[in-house]
Amino acid sequence: MPNEYRPAPDDAAKSARYAIVAAEWNRDDITQPLADGAVAKLTEAGVPDEQIDLVWVPGAWEIPVAVQRLADTCRYGAIITLGAVIKGQTSHDHWINHGVTEALMRIATEHSLPVQFGVLMVNSREHAVARAGGEKGNKGAECAEAAMQMVALLKSLPTS
Template identity: 30%
Template sequence: MKRIALVCGSYHREVVARMAAAARERAGELGLEVVAEQWVPGALECPLALQRLLARDDIAGAVLLGIIESGETQHGLAMGQAVVQAVVNLQLATGKPVGMGVIGPGAEPQHIEPRLLPYARKAVDAVAEMLS
């Protein structure tokens, strides 16, 4: 059984916890075992947490879960772009896949609920496919 980790943004902890539960369930359905779960303050802390987890020999891949809401400035977009670039670089450096289950950037409140579970599940699906 392949082992994976979850990295979860705690800024929207209540709803991201639901995403994490869906990701754990989907991982089990696909024969993956979640062996680590790291909660981070926000999007910018995700790459460092991922780097530490992907450095572990017992972790074959990871799933990133969170929400980057729309704001009055382009801050969320800049954060989202920085995080995606860092995650791509980590995948290439480690050879380990990362599933992106991040809603946004630019998510409006009405966008969040219908995307929670599908984004979490699809992020796990992506990792499972890359590990097969």
């Protein structure tokens, strides 16, 4: 039988500190509901408000810089990223999506830190709204749930 690792059954997730980095762009109907969903999921699970830091950046492109700064502090059990990049008439969205994705994965692996990817990459505003608390659920809440699971899992994994 192989060794199997699962999230630790203790309070690791509740005692961790979380950062949420959200883009101001599309805030009214997309990123604010995503952030609200993430905060609600964390607090429902017992994470105190004082262990949640919400950082607003201008747009999705700026998310990795803030995440890098936060990761460098070693204060966080996980960082949740939230934003929306909506396809336009040019390939601009492709390059934003590629750059942000690559940078966040690099930060996560370099720091062995869960960086949950809640940057919506969609074809229309309607698709984004549907994923920000609409008919497709709330991606912010989903990212918060995954962040807590990863905090607990990393606690149970060997370190050497």
